[in-house]
Amino acid sequence: MKVQINTDKNVEGSDRLEAYFSGEIERVLARFDDKVTRIEVHFGDENSAKSGVNDKRCLIEARPANMQPIAVTEHADSLEKAFSGALDKIKKTLTTTFDKQKVH
Template structure:
């Protein structure tokens, strides 16, 4: 999985920040392995000029093979907290999206199985066992 960290002019990019982002992403979505090909992370401080709290923003976009990109946004007072929270959101979004994709691929028509009184329908394919 390739991880790209991007910052705007309000965030100072350094090696420790890159390592923190990689650690959070690997911990959150590492289990998806080869399904996620790339994660783009965009960091900014929307309120840096105003010296206000809560403006640290983290946007993560995961590229999944065979699926549309999945994007999450998070704001927090601390940059590290927004990264951690976004990692959790991304994990939940991937669980949901990839779960739907798996369900779609393994879909069994309940109606076909329920009405199959003579047992000639394969529940894994919804096809009649007598069909060639």
């Protein structure tokens, strides 16, 4: 599973940030490693330099093999909280998706 981290022009990306978020994705989604080819994470700050409530956005897109991409979004007041919420959502969504396949 390949992990790609993207930031918009309002979020400063760094190697340390990328390493941390990639590591968390690989740890939390390890059981889907053989079913998901790529995970893309998009971070954004919707208010730019201005502060605001829940203005940080994290979108996680999973690309399961031979299926349509699955995307979830979470808004929070920090990138870490937005990432954590989105990671929980994508884990639940992937679990549900692959469990449904087993039934058929």
